[in-house]
Amino acid sequence: LKRLVELILNRYFLYNKKFASISASFGNPWKYIPIDDNGLMIDKLEESGADVVHLSPANHFPTGIVMPVTRRLELFEWVNRIRKRYIIEDDYDSEFRYTGRFILPLYAQDTQSRVIYMNTFSKSLVPSLRISYMVLPPRLLERYEQTMSFYSCTVSSFEQYTLARFISEGYFERHINKMKNYYREQRHKILAAIHASPLAAVSQITERNAGTHFVLHINTKLTEAEVRKAALAADMCLSFYSDYSHNTEENNGCTLVINYAAIEADKIAAVIERLSSLFPECNQIS
Template identity: 35%
Template sequence: MIKFHIDKRQKSNYIYKQIYERLKEFILDHKILANNKLPSKREMSNELGVSINSVATAYEQLLAEGYIYTVERKGYFVEDIAHFVNGNSAKERELPKHLKETPSDEKGWLSFSHIKIDHSMFPFYEWMKSQQNAISQHTTELSEIAHPQGPFTVRKTISDMIGLTRGVTCEPEQIIIGTGIHPLIHQLMAIQGSNTKIAIENPGYSRIFQILKSLKLDVLPIGLDRDGIDINGIKSTNPDFLFMTPSHQFPTGTIMPISRRVELLNWAATGDDRYIIEDDYDSEFKYGTDNIPSLQSFDRNQRVIYFGTFSKTLLPSFRISYMVLPPKLLERYQFHYSDRIQGCSSLQLYALHYFIQNGDYAKHIKRMNQHYDKKRKQLIKELAVRFQNRIKIKDAPAGLHFLAEFDTDKSYEEVKEKAKQEKLEIYTMKHFLLGDDDSKPKNIEIVIGFASIKEDEIAEAIDRLYRVIC
């Protein structure tokens, strides 16, 4: 008879679970040999002083997991289970220290991050109403897997909106919704040939640069001039794809003039299968004048792939972005990704549909433009007063960041380390330089994001920045 003790006082562990765990342990340790018969349910219940139901439940779980088998009218028997190969000790199985995570402590930190947004003015009540509409109107759709490119209703709403606000010419069928620019770029470029060349602005978006490199593509950083990406550099390298941010170059903030846009569109149109990837990441925010039209709105030859996101205008955690593919690329995309599962939450997507349709999105954008413009002007003014002639602000009245150049003897490494000591989150230009660049800059350039910092924290943040730089 198998003997072990059941603690009936344990409230956290059911009796059947204790029986199951002990028997499983005996079987795996081969203390009960293969093909040996287990006691009957009645015998086991009498031995342990528990109910037959508890024993029956434990046996059924062991049977379901393959530890035992039954023979009709004879009872339960132990399966023939191989011995485990000698494994590592418990200590050796522990997660290595360098892989362990510690909770981030943001207490006392201030941020000039270009990534963050101001969530304090997000209209949560209106968004929840849109979610309620989505639940009441789309119960069936919410219980099903959405179209690989996203629900058609949502794509139609997005195509109408960007046609009105950005001049983008497209049909809903051309839109692919995804959980961010990065996965969409990965999907698009993963179906290109291994000899594909793609040019990217330098300085530019380092995360996109790394994604493209990880795909083993030939990635060509191209420098900038006062109008944006250097057209001569593009012509000399002759890439198949060109990734760029014409409406608000990231990170310098340059707004590309129409003359350079036409040059680039003509370059794309006169080559075989040349495409421009336009990342329109924060074009909703423009101060003083109307929004800059998208590059895609000038495209006459279907050579621009347009990317947009709601991460800057709504909340980054919503993870809703999209790309607009020309018909030729759309065919190729659909061929490769017809079985793809849409990654975005259908509830969030339908909520977005109603949020846009009822005008709440447009109201929110207008309100945030006024809010960000006020904060931006205050920050620029106080920076100029604090740093005097030691700062040169390269201000383009658009987006959620601007570039500031500082006269200092410190290196980028020293600035980065001092910023940590001051608990000030900043991103220097070095972070966005693509490829190797060992040259020592004359001055330090910092990308100043102003979206997340509170107005009453600006003075303190500038004081910390002054201690970092000077």
Template identity: 40%
Template sequence: MLTYHLDPHSKTPLYEQLYRAVRADIMSGALAGGDRLPSKRRLAANLHVSQITVETAYGQLLAEGYLSSAPRRGYFVQQQLAVPAQTQTPRTAVQPSPIEEPHYLYDFRTNIVDNGCFPFSTWARLSRSVLSEYSDRLLRATDPRGAVELREQIARYLYDFRGINVSPDNILVGAGSEYLMQLVIQLLGRDRVYGLENPGYRKLYQIFAAGGAAVCPLPLDKSGLRADTLAASDASVVYLTPSHHFPLGTVMPAARRLEILRWASDAPDRYIIEDDYDSEFRYASRPIPALGELDRAGRVVYVNTFAKSLAPGLRIGYLVLPDALMARYRERFSLYSSTVPSFEQHTLAAFLRTGAFERHISRSRKVYQARRDALLSALARELADLPHEVSRSEAGLHLLLHMRNGMLEHELIERAAAVGVRVYGLSAYYTPPVEPPKATLVLGYAGMTEPHIDEAAALLRQVWNVQSHP
């Protein structure tokens, strides 16, 4: 009986894992031409998977010519397959072995969404409609700022749900936040100093460095980035996540927002980049109004993507540029082509126009709130005897866990990894000289099912119990 190790937690579907394993055995000669494979029922029972999984794997092997089938007899390895003999080739250099990522049973990642929430059937239906309605127009070059239909729908969405009254002419669609940030750096200039939140999203430092821009880490307090520290710095542009800071989860109050807007207005050519990355996911109240809603001087560059609300793989984001910057863009960069295919833009426009996006967000919010609640319950139950505190769970797709059991942050991470649970330290988001809080973890829950959350929390209790681990 064939026996393979199939990982139910892998991103690769079970049927594809089985298909690859059988194909590898055929190509290595472990399964010879004419060998009969187990029936779908017997192999499914042996591997503890569904018969559909085995049937799909066998079907793919059959389609590619690795197997043949006979009525009432089953599946056989093709007789004509010959395993090529290995030839000795001179070794000119020793190639380094690829570094394999450790395997984790449970991973509290923050940069993930649940693909199961994606409305595939609605997206497919709208895609077919777009193909029929726009036909050959999809093959033509679109406006460098993006399809006008999509920009109109984004403008409507921003007005209805974020309180920002903006013209579609001020919206620029692009392939994700990394591309858009590089474009902003070109628009504003590489000779500036860009203020970044500390702690903050580490990838931002790499993006600005790749764009040749100087950065200045700026400390935060309980209200977010400090306006006095910003004013005392050399920065003329500041990057903020005011509606839900990552990773601290701080919501910047209105008074602080007005202070930073005044800073921007006090000198010519100062700008604020507002990243509104997960504003859709608040569980205790309505979404916080965007900073751009308060801007009357044209100093806020608003940036958002559909990575958290739909899927990272779509690679669709957008900027809202003040009039002066949009004029600068049209003068200098309108020769650039749109970086998002017309087909995806028109499909997303239809998704927004028909109300499907609002329904999707409503459903996703319920799923993620249930997972947030499951994580809070699991931590309260499993860590009841361990001093700890949970904070910043009111919004977004992650929370902070402050452990007070005497372990250092790296000990918490290492012991969790030893039992197959991946957790992330808050210190990774800090830049010296600002000191991070002690023994604090960032736990993302969007990619974890509720049973997995319970199982992971039980494992954490075992390894974080100081009494049982001297």
């Protein structure tokens, strides 16, 4: 608990890879659990011998997998089986879901106080705000208050009170609704641009109607190293699926993680055109 709180107080917003590196630096043993189309595999979690699991059930990064109810129930069966087990729920961008009903976080479904809930305003507001928060189960909250309440928050009181008022007066909810419409339109424009480009004939898109990114697999004879080199020459900074994968097996083609949150709408067509130019297969398509 102390090490977890230290991470929160230092205002780190962590994806699994960074979370693992920091946790390991404290001497905590760490294992990566395989996933399938429904998210984290509970049988592999059981085999790992872990007592605490860190995951993002609302939107796994970078696959975008949303954990279904059946898998969530299996996860609760796992955590409730042994008293010392806990789930760390990293709910980093659950606000941005564009179709279907809102999915409750695990914390809201937890009946045995086994979920530690984490979230941040880096996605919903602005990264420079650097405010994250954690909701502890009553038993851990009591322990925290007894042993760690002397910790000082590194976020200024002015920013905290401003954010509290922003939320209490309804501005945050209106902001989220506005940003959902904005990102939905961004998503529509960039997907339409890809479908209208030569990339459409040589690529497959995996996206889950949530978050601000999707996965783009391109069937190309180029190696990933060659694509990286070509991208740098074209003044493009690309994010590759392998950057977030711990599977060392080589796959055919090139898989990119496309984050469209910061792309200016009037530059989307140009961005996709430049991306297409990296691949000889696209250049062969008239």
